[in-house]
Amino acid sequence: MFSAITLGQADTPAPTEISVGAYLSMTGATATFGVATHEGIQLAIELYNVRAKRKVKLRVIDTAGKPSEGAVAVTRLIDDGAVAIIGEVSSSITLAGAAVAQQRGIPMITPSATHPNITDAGDMISRTCLTDDAQAYAIAKFAKGQRWKRVSILFDQQQPYSVGMVTAFESAYK
Known part of the structure; x- marks a missing residue:
């Protein structure tokens, strides 16, 4: 066979x-x-x-x-x-x-x-790219390093990219 x-x-x-x-x-x-x-x-x-x-x-x-x-x-x-x-x-x-x-x-x-x-x-x-979480963590780390007391975020609430990035940033910045 x-x-x-x-x-x-x-x-x-x-x-x-x-x-x-x-x-x-x-x-x-x-x-x-x-x-x-x-x-x-x-x-x-x-x-x-x-x-x-x-x-x-x-x-x-x-x-x-x-x-x-x-x-x-x-x-x-x-x-x-x-x-x-x-x-x-x-x-x-x-x-x-x-x-x-x-x-x-x-x-x-x-x-x-x-x-x-x-x-x-x-x-x-x-x-082949970084996730929102990884990018947001790096941005939050930078912002913390600048010792900014407040951060404003403008984003498109209809786009998963924007929503995911903001959610991850908020979590990492706390």
Whole structure:
């Protein structure tokens, strides 16, 4: 039986491309970050593909900075054959997409979504940046070092990034 399985696999050619998906805010309020992230991903893929036997092919879906588009974009990328997902730049959009990637068993990495709960989606989800907690701790430590008696915080109450950062800062500053 082993030889039959092995022979069957030998007849199937290995794919020549690796399909990677990215869901990014290419338009909308956070487009500056999405476009810059896309350029970085493109550069990394170009450098990798110079020497690679199996080339990486990138497919990008624009979320337009809308949290409601996160899960939709990740579902489309996976349905189209992506074996890994890169994105999103914003925590609110990443939270929605991470749940889909985890459920479908596809690894996802975010370069900039900082909300602490993102990696709680499961073992398929990772990040390359500091969490809100870590950043807020550093800011609080700096503020304490300045011996400021009062600190004012202006933030967007509708954004998980802002809310998470403020909550962590308040906790660390006490």
